[in-house]
Amino acid sequence: SQELEQSPQSLIVQEGKNLTINCTSSKTLYGLYWYKQKYGEGLIFLMMLQKGGEEKSHEKITAKLDEKKQQSSLHITASQPSHAGIYLCGADDNNAGNMLTFGGGTRLMVKP
């Protein structure tokens, strides 16, 4: 089965600083999803990447997919307190249809 490893596990940054979260897969990535979660709540969809080299941006968040490295990165520019939360990457297990395997999550705190 596929495994996803996220790094770092937690991150504390000063407001205004940039940061990057990585997600590395044990297998080829067919579809990679980034979600944000506030504690105890549902997952908020951020972005979906499907092709190697694909890069998507929404507001101050950019995600890239490096197919060769079996890795995706999520970059936040000029972080704000509203960016705080848990970021999760999830990948389609292409052998099993609509089933996501998730990384362990990255807990982000932004200090004002």
Place this chain on the structure above:
Amino acid sequence: KAGVTQTPRYLIKTRGQQVTLSCSPISGHRSVSWYQQTPGQGLQFLFEYFSETQRNKGNFPGRFSGRQFSNSRSEMNVSTLELGDSALYLCASREQGLGGYTFGSGTRLTVV
């Protein structure tokens, strides 16, 4: 378009009891999947239903079961509850093979 609706939001049950959780997907989405989130194990896939058929199942005991109705609404049932079943249960809906997975706000189950 209404999002994914999960009911109830919170539930407290006693060991040995059974519980049923409900999930109403986005209109038109025929795939519904369920996940369990705990601090120790993270987000883990339970099962996925499409057109009233279970297509995939995660590595959970038979006490965990589910079903999907003709209107795509889904329920999951946990029988003979154990303390370790305390978790946030999330469901997600998706158009078949298209786009991202949209998650509900979850049901927080506490077993005492």
